[in-house]
Amino acid sequence: MRTAYRVETVRAAEAELMSRLPEGTLMRRAAAGLAAACFSLLGRGRVYGARVVLLVGSGDNGGDALYAGARLARRGAGVTAVLLGSRAHAGGLAALRAAGGRVAEDPFEPLAAADLVLDGITGIGGHGGLRPDAVPVARAARGSGAVVVAVDLPSGVDADTGEVAGEVLRADATVTFGAYKPGLLIDPAREYAGAVRLVGIGLEDLLPSVPELQALQHEDVARMLPVPAAESDKYRRGVVGVVAGSRRYPGAAVLAVAGALHGGAGAVRYVGPAGEAVIARFPETLVHAGPPAKAGRVQAWVVGPGLGDAPGVDDVLASDVPVAVDADGLRGLSAELVRARTAPTLLTPHAGEAAALLGVAREAVEARRLAAVRELATRFGATVLLKGSTTLVAEAGGRGPVRVNPTGTSWLATAGSGDVLSGLAGSLLAAGLPAIDAASAAAYLHGLAARRASGGASPIAAGEVASALSDAWRDVTS
Numbered sequence: 369m370r371t372a373y374r375v376e377t378v379r380a381a382e383a384e385l386m387s388r389l390p391e392g393t394l395m396r397r398a399a400a401g402l403a404a405a406c407f408s409l410l411g412r413g414r415v416y417g418a419r420v421v422l423l424v425g426s427g428d429n430g431g432d433a434l435y436a437g438a439r440l441a442r443r444g445a446g447v448t449a450v451l452l453g454s455r456a457h458a459g460g461l462a463a464l465r466a467a468g469g470r471v472a473e474d475p476f477e478p479l480a481a482a483d484l485v486l487d488g489i490t491g492i493g494g495h496g497g498l499r500p501d502a503v504p505v506a507r508a509a510r511g512s513g514a515v516v517v518a519v520d521l522p523s524g525v526d527a528d529t530g531e532v533a534g535e536v537l538r539a540d541a542t543v544t545f546g547a548y549k550p551g552l553l554i555d556p557a558r559e560y561a562g563a564v565r566l567v568g569i570g571l572e573d574l575l576p577s578v579p580e581l582q583a584l585q586h587e588d589v590a591r592m593l594p595v596p597a598a599e600s601d602k603y604r605r606g607v608v609g610v611v612a613g614s615r616r617y618p619g620a621a622v623l624a625v626a627g628a629l630h631g632g633a634g635a636v637r638y639v640g641p642a643g644e645a646v647i648a649r650f651p652e653t654l655v656h657a658g659p660p661a662k663a664g665r666v667q668a669w670v671v672g673p674g675l676g677d678a679p680g681v682d683d684v685l686a687s688d689v690p691v692a693v694d695a696d697g698l699r700g701l702s703a704e705l706v707r708a709r710t711a712p713t714l715l716t717p718h719a720g721e722a723a724a725l726l727g728v729a730r731e732a733v734e735a736r737r738l739a740a741v742r743e744l745a746t747r748f749g750a751t752v753l754l755k756g757s758t759t760l761v762a763e764a765g766g767r768g769p770v771r772v773n774p775t776g777t778s779w780l781a782t783a784g785s786g787d788v789l790s791g792l793a794g795s796l797l798a799a800g801l802p803a804i805d806a807a808s809a810a811a812y813l814h815g816l817a818a819r820r821a822s823g824g825a826s827p828i829a830a831g832e833v834a835s836a837l838s839d840a841w842r843d844v845t846s
């Protein structure tokens with residue numbers, strides 16, 4: 369499991385470690401890791417003679433850049449520092465000068481010819497976007513064609529939340545120290561970080577066991593996924609009921625059932641007016657045209673995809689089994705009703721649906737995804753999966769670590785892909801997974817399936833995502 373910690377937590381661990389070590393040890397470790405990453409980015413044999421520009425802010429982030437620059441200069445790179453802060457780290461500056469580096473009078477001249485730029489303007493001590501005097505310099509760095517490496521974080525992002533309040537210098541790669549920060553994993557900030565590399569500086573054992581964010585990896589998901597025992601029959605494996613589709617949108621029912629068939633439940637019971645379309649595509653489905661309450665026992669429900677104004681949501685919420693509510697099921701959903709449930713509820717909104725539930729604009733959710741998902745989970749007393757380029761899952765009540773899905777791909781922004789996801793999540797609920805695991809494992813498999821189906825490079829249809837779920841499952845468990 370990959371974890372991310374808030375700035376105050378990282379700082380506390382750093383203070384503890386620093387009190388046990390000679391002064392400057394941590395910065396030396398950080399700078400050594402940063403320089404090593406730069407050597408590998410520049411490529412073997414290309415450090416000597418490389419033109420490197422350091423953008424240096426007032427704090428220790430600039431210090432890291434200066435010490436790493438000194439290491440590059442000692443290996444024969446031409447290193448120039450551009451000082452952008454109210455002051456510059458004195459030890460770092462001395463080290464750079466001693467190694468043959470120089471300080472630029474005019475920032476634009478060295479940037480025009482740079483091969484590599486180190487962004488050390490701000491790290492975890494930064495607030496808000498780049499300051500006005502840094503903006504043209506950052507733009508020149510971005511426009512120079514040089515590889516831009518962010519030191520710890522791209523300058524201008526909010527480390528704790530992933531929010532972006534102004535201009536940010538977009539990096540090709542970020543070298544972060546001690547622990548991931550939430551802003552490196554959550555959009556919009558994540559988008560500016562490029563490929564993120566973690567350099568250990570010895571903090572690992574001093575960080576608390578509960579992080580701010582968790583990103584599952586294959587082995588975590590493999591441990592969660594249900595495995596049928598020898599004596600399992602379809603009912604023991606769990607039956608998932610899908611209340612979805614309408615005469616107008618029969619396809620949503622087909623896609624939600626397709627997702628549900630790949631989620632480990634033993635059987636899928638479809639309830640609604642699109643039974644014929646569902647059976648035509650998936651003859652293994654049990655179909656029922658009446659109300660959900662009369663459809664027979666299930667271990668979990670999925671309600672909402674393509675439902676239009678059809679009834680069914682209240683019926684399903686009145687049940688005593690876990691329920692995943694998606695799409696049309698979320699419209700006008702009552703927080704009181706959801707909070708009053710005794711069984712778990714999972715809500716799977718996209719940013720627009722989340723905004724409607726919170727009574728804010730969609731842009732506000734997109735800008736503050738972490739706060740939005742926690743707020744929904746608190747208000748509804750439900751586990752919430754907020755879909756998007758970085759899908760987040762918050763536990764009911766909004767406490768505990770939020771899970772961020774690392775497998776997403778922008779090819780998933782395609783009609784019907786959400787229907788597949790909610791069917792899959794409901795199926796995992798029926799198979800007995802806790803809601804947080806069902807939601808985050810579903811997001812993980814769904815993203816992986818989309819990557820497989822698109823080959824990372826081509827548009828995909830939602831049905832193809834569903835078809836690739838078995839392969840994704842095998843990738844994770846093998």
Ligand SMILES: NC(=O)C1=CN([C@@H]2O[C@H](COP(=O)(O)OP(=O)(O)OC[C@H]3O[C@@H](n4cnc5c(N)ncnc54)[C@H](OP(=O)(O)O)[C@@H]3O)[C@@H](O)[C@H]2O)[C@@H](O)CC1
Pocket residue numbers: 379382383386394395396398399425426427428429430432453454455489490491492493494495496497498499502519520521524545569
């Ligand atoms: N602690 C450790 O053990 C280790 C720390 N390490 C490193 O130190 C970094 C943290 O260093 P830090 O605390 O000095 O803060 P940092 O991010 O450099 O900048 C703060 C200063 O910047 C300014 N400023 C603020 N906002 C701004 C803006 N928008 N735009 C421009 N400037 C802005 C403001 O100063 P002002 O200019 O207002 O005087 C503020 O005081 C951390 O990210 C990691 O790289 C590693 O070496 C590992 C060991």
Ligand SMILES: [K+]
Pocket residue numbers: 429487488489490491518519520521522523
């Ligand atoms: K930085």
